Amino acid sequence: MKISQKGLYALQALMVLARRYNQGAIRIRDIAYEEGLPEKFLELILLELKNARIVESVRGAKGGYQLRRSPEEIHLSEIIRLIDGPLAPFGDAEQLRGLIDNDVEHRALYQVFLDVRNAAVRILDNASLADITHQKSGLSRQGKSRKKKTKEATLLPMVVGGRGRDE
Amino acid sequence: MKISQKGLYALQALMVLARRYNQGAIRIRDIAYEEGLPEKFLELILLELKNARIVESVRGAKGGYQLRRSPEEIHLSEIIRLIDGPLAPFGDAEQLRGLIDNDVEHRALYQVFLDVRNAAVRILDNASLADITHQKSGLSRQGKSRKKKTKEATLLPMVVGGRGRDE
DNA sequence: ATAAAGTCTATTAAGTAAATAGACTTATAT
DNA sequence: ATATAAGTCTATTTACTTAATAGACTTTAT
Numbered sequence: 001m002k003i004s005q006k007g008l009y010a011l012q013a014l015m016v017l018a019r020r021y022n023q024g025a026i027r028i029r030d031i032a033y034e035e036g037l038p039e040k041f042l043e044l045i046l047l048e049l050k051n052a053r054i055v056e057s058v059r060g061a062k063g064g065y066q067l068r069r070s071p072e073e074i075h076l077s078e079i080i081r082l083i084d085g086p087l088a089p090f091g092d093a094e095q096l097r098g099l100i101d102n103d104v105e106h107r108a109l110y111q112v113f114l115d116v117r118n119a120a121v122r123i124l125d126n127a128s129l130a131d132i133t134h135q136k137s138g139l140s141r142q143g144k145s146r147k148k149k150t151k152e153a154t155l156l157p158m159v160v161g162g163r164g165r166d167e
Numbered sequence: 168m169k170i171s172q173k174g175l176y177a178l179q180a181l182m183v184l185a186r187r188y189n190q191g192a193i194r195i196r197d198i199a200y201e202e203g204l205p206e207k208f209l210e211l212i213l214l215e216l217k218n219a220r221i222v223e224s225v226r227g228a229k230g231g232y233q234l235r236r237s238p239e240e241i242h243l244s245e246i247i248r249l250i251d252g253p254l255a256p257f258g259d260a261e262q263l264r265g266l267i268d269n270d271v272e273h274r275a276l277y278q279v280f281l282d283v284r285n286a287a288v289r290i291l292d293n294a295s296l297a298d299i300t301h302q303k304s305g306l307s308r309q310g311k312s313r314k315k316k317t318k319e320a321t322l323l324p325m326v327v328g329g330r331g332r333d334e
Numbered sequence: 335a336t337a338a339a340g341t342c343t344a345t346t347a348a349g350t351a352a353a354t355a356g357a358c359t360t361a362t363a364t
Numbered sequence: 365a366t367a368t369a370a371g372t373c374t375a376t377t378t379a380c381t382t383a384a385t386a387g388a389c390t391t392t393a394t
Contacts, residue, residue: 002169003257041384060392061338090170108299119286132275227361228369
């Protein structure tokens with residue numbers, strides 16, 4: 001799994017929309033300006049997010065984009081899957097197909113990759129736009145709890161360098 | 168982070184060498200044949216592994232490749248970092264540089280990515296070639312313990328589908 | 335009607351990944 | 365010594381993907 005520039009742009013744009021949730025549509029140009037993104041490229045990205053029913057558009061003058069769901073209900077996993085594809089650390093499940101049904105060793109290797117994926121899924125499924133934009137609790141607007149939030153983040157022993165290297 | 172075809176090839180080749188550890192050099196052609204890898208491409212990969220001092224070569228007739236360290240001491244993280252670069256889920260630390268030192272929200276996003284990376288590091292740092300090639304314990308040859316092995320793998324609740332989708 | 339917006343399709347430019355080719359070097363065997 | 369079996373090195377090709385741009389089209393507010 002790798003977040004592309006496009007994926008980052010998508011997240012940045014959504015953060016803008018999350019901040020202004022329930023305040024009407026925002027123009028592409030404004031989003032682009034606010035985050036310093038290439039306007040025309042962002043246009044395509046927003047279209048994609050719209051087709052995936054994550055945002056909705058208002059056409060014509062006074063138009064723009066807005067979230068279709070509350071920031072608490074939009075998780076990073078969803079966005080990243082949409083823009084950059086599967087969260088697995090291998091290109092395509094196909095790529096490993098040969099490995100999976102071969103011998104035990106290949107299966108063991110596959111299992112490690114699966115572990116990596118599952119770990120990523122757990123973290124990204126649990127991080128919402130609300131979490132990221134510090135929309136304090138999420139309880140304010142939604143009766144729904146969904147509290148765990150940055151839990152994963154603070155649980156880890158903060159080994160920012162892993163084994164010392166930058167990565 | 169994303170494992171490339173090349174990275175996979177490297178791991179496959181190393182698994183062959185791990186199986187035959189301490190049994191002398193193995194020819195590129197044989198490794199390629201055994202795993203069904205493109206011979207000429209594998210050549211370049213082995214060169215890279217050699218420069219990284221993970222394998223060593225024997226030149227001339229009767230030559231070939233062999234591991235420079237025991238399979239217990241070669242971790243997937245090392246190989247993947249070498250071939251595919253940093254384990255982080257963003258292309259380059261540079262890519263996010265702007266985000267890091269901007270506002271709080273961007274930092275929060277960055278932190279989530281960091282969590283993903285750290286999770287990947289933990290799993291891949293802990294998986295050795297020996298683990299993958301079921302070289303039973305590792306205690307046999309090395310006094311060193313290093314037992315945790317497939318621990319990470321079996322700890323997870325085996326949600327192979329994450330939220331249902333294939334990824 | 336006009337201007338302000340999103341929509342759609344196509345194209346380009348640059349970079350990267352995978353693979354291949356071929357000449358060169360080193361060691362073994364006889 | 366010579367032939368042969370290997371690894372080494374450099375270059376090139378091909379295909380694909382990513383990021384970005386361009387421009388004509390459609391919808392809506394005023």
